[in-house]
Amino acid sequence: MTRKKNASISATLATATCALLGTAPAAPVCAQEIDRWDFDTSLLYYGEDNSRVQDASIGLLATRDFLDDRSLSLGLTVDALTGATPSGANTQPVAQTFTRPSGKSVYTTPANELPLDDTFRDTRVALTANWQQPLGRMYSFNVGASASKEYDYTHVGFNARLARDFNNRNTTLSAGIALAMDDIDAVGGAPTPLSPMLDVGVLSNRMDSESKDVFDVVLGVTQVFGRNTVAQFNYSYSDASGYLTDPYKIVSVVDGITGDIVPRPPTPGVDGPSHQFLFEGRPDERVKQSFYGQVKHYMSGKVLDASYRYMTDDWDIESHTLDLRLRWPLGSERYLEPHLRYYTQTEADFYTVGIVDGQVLPAYASSDYRLGNFDGITAGVKYGWKTRNNHDFSIRLELYQQRGDIPANLLIGNQAGTVSYPDLDAVIAQFAYRF
């Protein structure tokens, strides 16, 4: 058997194959590798009851995968917000009149109704960009930027993350940092914290635009526990500093015995607040730490996703979040995914329902319900289906409920009967299309 040399391998192979198969190939091979774009679009409606906040939003996320595991993703979201939000003032048995944040006019809340501030938060546009690539064989690297703009708030942020695989890629350790620089340009100017709400046209206690910086660090480990199970554990540290107060939220000045709102003598010829209100003031720093764990488990086609997060901060707020999802396939093209989320938080140490008239002002005070003591429950279901050309549709409908209570030690006199946490009922509806 002689050995042939210097003949082109593929030519010889082509002839040999012809002889083996007994026919020439039907057509020459035609193959190319392509990069592709993936698009994720969504339409969202969020609506609270009782004329409170409503939000409609459209989102687009475009991801392009390049060769060698590199990818770029770009996101755009546009939100349109309307509706009113609790201002921090309490329901009282008398009508209350407030000056609007702009300082240009007043609005009145009837007796026995929860005062809502409908400062118009119109449209928000947000952009994100993210680049991911491997670094050598075992590392991967992520860098991203984000920006958003609404009429009274501007945000710019950067983030970066490094991850390394261990144990045959069964364990991944990651570390990430993020920096955000936000500017707040409140309508009428942000008020000096804990200064009184003044008459129409008086903006003497307003400041220039404010800023807020947030620094985040996230350390994480992801571990494969078997063919069907993967879990993740993250530790996050966040430090926000600067103007952390909500410029539109107020705190009531109340009588030390009855707990009722204290009236304010009107200025002749000028509209103004009917009672005494102070603008809220929060500390200029907030350090938060979170511990987050998530497990995903596959059980003959169904996927269970369970996660828990514990958060604690130096405003004395503690929260627990438990989130459960079960993806239930219906055949090979459709699925149903019920979802349950339970959230509970305790109030900030400067949370109050009223500042007692005549006493020395505290350093910080806020009646914002979002810093209060409440439970939030979300229950919903998502239905998804895959089209003939492999595109994904899904719709989800969820109900979100907040029920809270004011700790007894914060209630004075009549407040036990009149003041309560402004419970929230909201609906979340989202339609998504991936292609």
Added chain:
Amino acid sequence: MQKMILRVAALVAVVCSTGCSSLGVEPWDRDILAKDEMQLVTDPMEAATDDHIYFSKEASSGGRGFGGGGCGCN
């Protein structure tokens, strides 16, 4: 509290990178783990939407990734 947290985190990281060397699967057994629905974040759009809603309505944010935020809601 801080020290204990750091110790626990360090222990978890060490255990996972050494003690977990017997945990895990061979590359050819990653078929289920590769499925879309088994990714830690299956739907980034839905996750971002929810993160934003809860950031606006609650005092906590983030956990899974960065803190979220970047809006005037909280």
Added chain:
Amino acid sequence: MQLSPNLPTGSESLPRLDKGARAWELEPHGHFWRASFMAMGSPCELLCETDSKADAQMLARIVINEAWRIEDKFSRYISGNIVDRINSAAGADIKVDAETAGLIEFANLLYEMSDGRFDITSGVLRKVWTFDGSNRVPSESEILSIMRHVGWDRVSWTRPVLKMPKDMQIDLGGIGKEYAVDKVTGLLREQTSVACLVNFGGDLAVTGPPEQQASWQIGREALQGPSASPSSLIQLQAGALATSGDTRRYLLKDGIRYGHILDPTTGWPVAGAPASITVAADTCVQAGMLCTLARLRGPEAESMLVDEVLQYWCTWP
């Protein structure tokens, strides 16, 4: 239409169809029908672009019957077939049929083209090498003693008669799957003008481009297994793809990774070869052989591919 090598987990749409102990399944998949079954130790599938379940069933039966026929005829695990008769001949002459002669002639040519590195008598090396991810590597003397029974040049082949010394064995596993893919594709072309894709465990070929989309789209994990990155796609309009990879079977000792393709001239696994090679060619046999020939060159795999192949993809470990 993106492919994956995994059999569907529960096709609720149709009952399973059994042929004795071997089962196959047929289910709709977008505007295709997909038949899946096991053959030659791999998950196999046929995708045909038709709305007619009856047509799909007919084509599936053709594909599956031919795949199982080839497996039964050339598998070294089935007693009484031609390969078994050759391997038990103990030095006697064996006269083979035309199809077997064709394969042996082809193996002969590949032996010469690869300077002896592609050798169908090298199968006996698996007696000392078991690739189970452990670190049990055989000793030099174990390998020397088994190498006495390896070497196509010890075999006498004058078509159609084969005479092989005692204790030598042939194994057609290195050509069998690709050959089956091409035979099956040929049969499909004779039967129908419907666009079909045949995928036997990552070795695949198409009868032509689909009508309702520009081309067949094949994800990397269909070729390299689930650990591959799913990010890029290969668009295939005509021809075949074959993949050779050691992600599934290897040994790891002292930090050195021994892939499962053995060099018959040394008795040791090929060192320094890519973790995975995918080649596109006119037929699956050509694609598969180019993959194997490249891999047998170890670190020089890519330079051979650059010279010989228009489209290939190489991943290094």
